[in-house]
Structure formats: structure tokens, C-alpha cells
Amino acid sequence: MKFRGKLVDVGCIQHFTRIVGTVSKMIKTCVLRITIDKLYFILTEQTVSGGVQIWCELPQGHFFDEYAMEGVSAEDNEIFLELAPENLLRAMKTTQSAKWVKLKLTKKHIPCLTVEGDLPTIGSHQRLVVHDIPVSVVARRHWQDYQEPLMPEIDVSIAMPQIRLLRNVIDKMKNLSNYVVISANKNGEMKLQVETDMVSISTHFLDLINPTTRRDSNSQSSSQSDRDPSEFAEGRIDIRRFSQFLSSQQVNPQRVVCNIVENKMVHFYLINEDVSLQYFMPAVAS
Amino acid sequence: MKCVIPGLNVKIFGRTVHSLSKIGDELYFEPMQQGLAIRTVNSTRSAYAYILFAPSFFSNYDDGSSLLNSNGSDAEEEDIMRCKVNMKSILTVFKSLSSIEKSVERCKISLNNKDSRLVFQLYCKHGIVKTHNLAFIECETLQAVFSKDLTPNKLTAHPKLLCDAVVNFQNNQEEVTLIAKPDKISLKNYVEDEVDPKKVVLTEMHLNPKEFDTCQLGVDAEITFCLKELRAILGLADVISLPLNIHFERAGRPVVISIDSDVTFEANFVLATLADVDTSSSQSRSAHTSKNLHDDEFEDDFEEMICNDPTVDQMTSMKNTSSNMKTSKSLAPTVDHNSPTPSPSDQSGSPVIPFQNLDEEDDLIPGTPPSKKFKSMVFGFSQSSTQYESSQQAGTVLAVDTDEDD
Numbered sequence: 001m002k003f004r005g006k007l008v009d010v011g012c013i014q015h016f017t018r019i020v021g022t023v024s025k026m027i028k029t030c031v032l033r034i035t036i037d038k039l040y041f042i043l044t045e046q047t048v049s050g051g052v053q054i055w056c057e058l059p060q061g062h063f064f065d066e067y068a069m070e071g072v073s074a075e076d077n078e079i080f081l082e083l084a085p086e087n088l089l090r091a092m093k094t095t096q097s098a099k100w101v102k103l104k105l106t107k108k109h110i111p112c113l114t115v116e117g118d119l120p121t122i123g124s125h126q127r128l129v130v131h132d133i134p135v136s137v138v139a140r141r142h143w144q145d146y147q148e149p150l151m152p153e154i155d156v157s158i159a160m161p162q163i164r165l166l167r168n169v170i171d172k173m174k175n176l177s178n179y180v181v182i183s184a185n186k187n188g189e190m191k192l193q194v195e196t197d198m199v200s201i202s203t204h205f206l207d208l209i210n211p212t213t214r215r216d217s218n219s220q221s222s223s224q225s226d227r228d229p230s231e232f233a234e235g236r237i238d239i240r241r242f243s244q245f246l247s248s249q250q251v252n253p254q255r256v257v258c259n260i261v262e263n264k265m266v267h268f269y270l271i272n273e274d275v276s277l278q279y280f281m282p283a284v285a286s
Numbered sequence: 287m288k289c290v291i292p293g294l295n296v297k298i299f300g301r302t303v304h305s306l307s308k309i310g311d312e313l314y315f316e317p318m319q320q321g322l323a324i325r326t327v328n329s330t331r332s333a334y335a336y337i338l339f340a341p342s343f344f345s346n347y348d349d350g351s352s353l354l355n356s357n358g359s360d361a362e363e364e365d366i367m368r369c370k371v372n373m374k375s376i377l378t379v380f381k382s383l384s385s386i387e388k389s390v391e392r393c394k395i396s397l398n399n400k401d402s403r404l405v406f407q408l409y410c411k412h413g414i415v416k417t418h419n420l421a422f423i424e425c426e427t428l429q430a431v432f433s434k435d436l437t438p439n440k441l442t443a444h445p446k447l448l449c450d451a452v453v454n455f456q457n458n459q460e461e462v463t464l465i466a467k468p469d470k471i472s473l474k475n476y477v478e479d480e481v482d483p484k485k486v487v488l489t490e491m492h493l494n495p496k497e498f499d500t501c502q503l504g505v506d507a508e509i510t511f512c513l514k515e516l517r518a519i520l521g522l523a524d525v526i527s528l529p530l531n532i533h534f535e536r537a538g539r540p541v542v543i544s545i546d547s548d549v550t551f552e553a554n555f556v557l558a559t560l561a562d563v564d565t566s567s568s569q570s571r572s573a574h575t576s577k578n579l580h581d582d583e584f585e586d587d588f589e590e591m592i593c594n595d596p597t598v599d600q601m602t603s604m605k606n607t608s609s610n611m612k613t614s615k616s617l618a619p620t621v622d623h624n625s626p627t628p629s630p631s632d633q634s635g636s637p638v639i640p641f642q643n644l645d646e647e648d649d650l651i652p653g654t655p656p657s658k659k660f661k662s663m664v665f666g667f668s669q670s671s672t673q674y675e676s677s678q679q680a681g682t683v684l685a686v687d688t689d690e691d692d
Contacts, residue, residue, distance in 0.1 A: 133487050
């Protein structure tokens with residue numbers, strides 16, 4: 001197994017750091033999957049601990065100037081590493097102004113993801129900083145645990161308003177209840193609701209867009225078109241996790257799509273030209 | 287004692303207090319003829335700071351000795367007021383440095399003998415005067431004995447370089463190892479043996495020796511010391527923007543960081559280093575060898591590290607204390623030692639301190655985690671409470687190989 005990548009452009013270094021920062025705010029440990037053309041940060045949580053799934057993928061070509069990897073074997077040309085994104089973030093943060101940053105899979109006393117940066121100096125001297133982040137290599141037989149989650153048939157798909165706006169609303173609601181009901185219809189309306197014995201609050205967002213992705217128009221077109229446009233599909237989700245998800249976003253996404261599978265799952269899809277993040281939250285029965 | 291700090295220097299003084307507050311819990315004041323000395327030591331006695339503000343630092347400086355001479359004919363040097371104040375209380379005086387910088391025109395430090403208070407008066411704009419009366423405890427000089435001019439290795443660097451190097455380490459990192467070799471100066475985080483390697487990020491920073499203003503390396507060295515204190519020092523040095531000198535020898539010997547390029551101001555910080563038998567080349571002899579040798583070595587280190595005898599009673603002055611010693615060459619921290627490590631053979635036949643203390647050392651040093659192998663420096667305290675501790679710590683020092691020839 002070999003992996004080696006070099007980031008040269010300052011913008012790429014910072015963007016990559018922001019992505020790692022976003023991931024590290026959401027989860028303590030994740031799996032980094034390295035393939036020939038993409039990097040993935042993956043979380044598959046057990047149902048008992050919330051069942052959240054995260055799937056973040058970035059094409060290596062957008063970030064790395066040099067990139068070489070060699071997987072377990074020619075057929076399974078991939079690498080799965082378990083690591084704490086926090087460690088990677090701290091390492092990346094020290095190399096924000098570096099001339100270049102290298103990421104390498106190394107074998108020290110234990111397997112490490114080595115982050116090496118050439119820091120700027122006044123003279124022409126080289127000032128190197130090296131961080132060895134301990135990782136554990138995921139065995140081939142466990143790879144199946146980290147496959148892209150399957151999306152069940154979507155009832156309503158809606159483009160969400162700005163994340164900052166949502167965060168303000170959710171942070172206030174967080175004090176009232178542990179769960180929020182998120183619902184949307186095909187008329188571009190979205191609702192966030194919390195209910196307690198004393199009070200019931202709902203925030204309405206109007207004039208949103210219902211995106212029609214290719215996925216919708218093919219396989220799921222039937223279920224989507226059958227729906228009454230004014231009928232709301234809803235999902236009840238853990239408000240703390242939702243708030244954490246909203247506040248951890250450091251990359252300003254071009255579009256945030258919320259897909260609701262009635263009372264089963266809420267799926268957030270953050271799309272950027274060079275990175276996409278999917279966040280799957282199971283709906284909780286009330 | 288009465289002195290007035292002009293507006294520009296109040297910030298430096300305040301910065302110094304802030305920096306020292308990150309090291310120790312008490313601040314020791316001693317007005318001397320050559321200036322006002324403030325000192326502190328941390329609770330585990332592995333770090334010591336000594337700052338001397340020359341009379342030229344002040345717009346008006348009176349150490350109080352002239353008053354004593356005029357009052358009583360038998361006034362001796364030891365009658366000069368030496369005191370310590372709680373770090374928290376003095377920190378409140380210089381709490382907000384930014385507002386001090388903006389508004390304070392001068393700061394007067396004086397002693398109120400009647401009420402036994404150390405008085406800080408901040409003269410601010412618009413005629414506002416803020417007066418802080420701090421309670422103090424009389425004490426003896428806090429003295430660590432170290433030599434910085436005879437160490438084989440010396441690095442001089444602008445604080446910016448060291449700040450840039452230190453930011454690469456995580457905030458919760460406790461110790462850092464400095465590896466000095468002629469072709470490369472490296473800093474890496476020190477990881478204790480018992481920590482799970484799967485949980486620790488190893489960070490290493492490589493610097494070209496040419497980046498240092500001076501880089502004199504007599505011997506290759508690998509020393510480990512606390513990052514917290516280094517950060518405190520850098521916090522001060524970065525503000526006053528004067529070069530830092532790092533004097534060091536080898537693992538187990540204290541590292542001295544000094545700022546001495548300004549005439550009005552001199553700072554010395556002494557940090558204990560970890561005596562790591564495994565990593566240091568000069569420590570290739572195992573611990574049991576040094577155990578066998580330690581009465582000779584005891585004398586050896588005693589000469590160098592200690593400047594007070596634990597049996598001296600509380601009221602004995604520093605001066606008398608040192609005269610109780612066989613030699614008094616190691617009195618002041620800035621005094622050069624004749625030789626940093628007299629060879630054991632020179633000292634044979636003159637053991638001074640009872641040897642049984644050594645067995646108790648681990649149980650008796652408060653606040654010292656047993657796993658850490660930090661050697662402590664010994665201070666010239668005359669207070670009986672600390673004396674015993676000092677002698678215990680002398681034991682810690684002694685049990686380590688002092689032979690530097692290999």
C-alpha cells in the first residue's frame with residue numbers, strides 16, 4: 001500500500017483544510033478512503049448511537065498537484081484508513097502558509113499519515129514541519145461497512161435556505177426540545193417545528209426551489225410526480241446533531257439540498273464544484 | 287523602596303508580570319543596587335525566572351538602602367526589603383495590558399511600612415490614580431544557581447523564529463524536545479512511554495542552523511523541557527522583540543533562556559530538562575551506575591546547583607547561608623562559575639549532606655508525577671518549609687549521571 005499526495009497551491013491547501021475542519025467538527029473518528037481519483041471521508045454510525053452516516057467525497061485532481069497511490073492489490077486498488085480528523089486538521093492548520101504540503105502514508109513504529117509542510121522563511125532556508133498522525137488500516141473484509149449509503153426513494157427534495165439562517169433558527173429551537181420536525185412539500189415550502197407541552201413553534205420558509213435531479217427523473221419519477229405538490233413530507237430528527245451539522249460547515253456550499261423520505265430519513269446533500277458532502281440522518285419516531 | 291516606571295516601560299513591566307504569572311504562583315521582589323529584581327519559581331520547581339530591571343529602566347529608582355544607612359548605623363544588606371506577593375493579586379494590577387498601554391502615564395511602586403503593603407500606583411490620563419495595596423510576605427532571596435556562559439551550546443534567535451516553531455505544536459502538548467546537531471536544529475513533541483502511540487500525533491520541526499542569529503554547538507544535545515514555560519517566555523520576548531539566547535548542555539542539565547541585549551532589562555529563565563537515559567547519548571550510562579557513584583556526584587552537583595544549606599535556620603540571610611558552604615562561588619545567578627562540573631575526584635572526601643534523603647525523594651516531592659524524570663533545580667531558600675524540599679530535590683539531581691566527558 002502506498003499513498004502520496006502533494007498540495008502546492010495555497011488556495012488548495014486552505015480549501016482542503018476547511019473540508020477536514022468540517023469533517024472534524026462533525027465526528028471524532030472517520031474513515032479516509034483513498035482511490036485512484038477520489039478521496040472520501042466516511043462515517044457509518046451504529047444505529048444505537050444515532051445512525052448518522054456521512055459521505056464526503058473530493059476528486060483528488062482538484063487539490064493535489066502530485067498524487068500517487070497503490071492499493072492493497074490491483075483489483076482492490078483502494079486504501080481505507082481510520083483516523084481522527086481532528087489530528088489531521090491540527091496538522092493542516094500549521095501548514096496554512098506552507099509552500100507545499102505533502103500527505104504520505106508512512107510506516108513508522110505504527111502506520112501513520114504523515115503531513116509534511118515546507119514553511120515560509122525570510123531567507124532561502126528550508127523549514128520543515130512533519131506531523132505523524134497515527135492511523136489504522138481497515139482490513140479488506142471490513143470495506144463493505146464503508147460503502148456509499150443507499151438512498152431510499154425520496155418523497156420531497158428541496159433546496160434549503162442559507163445554512164447560517166437555518167443555524168440561527170435551530171440554535172434557538174435547540175433550547176426547547178430534543179427533536180425537530182423538518183418537513184417540505186413540492187411547492188417550495190419548508191417547515192421546521194418543535195413542540196413541547198407548553199409551546200409549539202414552527203418556522204416556515206417559502207419560495208424555495210424543488211430541484212429535479214437526474215436521479216429523480218429516472219427511477220423515482222413515479223413516486224415524486226404522484227405526490228400532491230402541497231402535501232408535506234416530514235422527518236423528525238435529533239436537533240443537536242442537526243445543529244452540530246449546521247455549525248460545522250466551513251465550506252460555503254453552492255447548493256444544499258434536503259431530501260426527505262417520509263418518517264424514515266432526512267438526507268442533506270451539500271454540493272460544491274470540487275467537493276460534495278452527504279449527511280444522512282435517520283428519522284426518529286415520536 | 288520607591289521607584290517610578292515611565293509610561294513606555296509600564297507595558298514591558300506588565301508583560302513581564304503576565305509572563306511570570308504563567309510560571310509561578312508567587313512573585314518575589316527584591317530591590318537591589320543594580321536594579322529591581324523580580325523572580326518566580328513554578329510549583330514543581332522545574333522552572334525559575336529572574337528578571338532584573340536596571341535603574342535606567344525607571345525614571346526614578348531608590349532601592350531603599352540609602353534610607354537604611356541614614357537611619358541606623360547597623361543597617362546591613364539583609365535589612366533590605368525582600369518580599370513575595372501573590373501572583374493573582376499583582377496580576378490584577380496589570381490586568382488589561384491594552385488599556386494600560388493607552389492610559390497609564392507612569393507607575394509608582396513603593397513600600398508602605400506602616401501597613402506592610404506593597405503599593406502600586408498607576409497614574410493614568412485625566413489625573414486618575416489607581417492605587418493597589420498588595421499584602422506581602424517577607425522572604426529571602428529566591429535563587430537558582432546556574433551558569434549560562436559556560437554551557438557548550440548556545441543558540442540565539444529572534445523570538446519570531448521560535449514562536450513560528452512552537453505554534454506547530456498542539457496546545458495540550460506538555461513537553462518539547464530540542465535536538466541540536468550542527469546541520470539541523472529540530473524540535474519535536476515529547477511523548478511519554480506509557481501513552482498509547484496510536485493516539486498521539488508526533489510533530490517534528492526542522493530548522494536550518496543558519497536561521498539562528500548564532501548557533502554555537504559544542505556537543506550534540508537532545509534536551510526535553512516544558513513547553514508551557516517556553517510559551518510564557520516567548521510571550522514576553524515576542525512583545526519586547528529582543529533576541530533570545532538559549533544556553534544548554536545535555537539532557538538532565540538545566541537550559542537557560544536569557545534576554546540580555548537591552549541595557550535596562552535582563553531576563554533569565556532556567557528550565558529543568560528531562561534526564562532521559564534512553565535518548566541522550568551523553569546518558570549512555572545506566573541509572574544504576576549513577577546510583578553507585580552518587581556520593582561523589584552528590585558533592586559535584588551540590589557545588590553547582592545548590593547555594594543554600596538545608597540546615598540553616600529561617601532567619602539566616604542569604605549571605606550567611608552561602609558562607610556556611612564550603613564555597614560560595616555560586617551565589618548570584620549571573621555570576622560565572624569557575625567550572626560547571628568539577629570532576630568528582632576533586633571533591634572526594636568532602637561530602638556534606640546526609641545521604642539517606644535520597645531514598646525518600648520520590649515520596650516527598652509534592653506535585654511531581656513519578657513517571658516524569660525531571661530534575662529540579664535547587665533554590666537558595668531560607669524558609670524552613672522549603673528547605674526540606676530543597677534537600678530532597680538535591681537528591682533528585684544527585685542520582686543522575688553527571689559525567690559529561692563521554
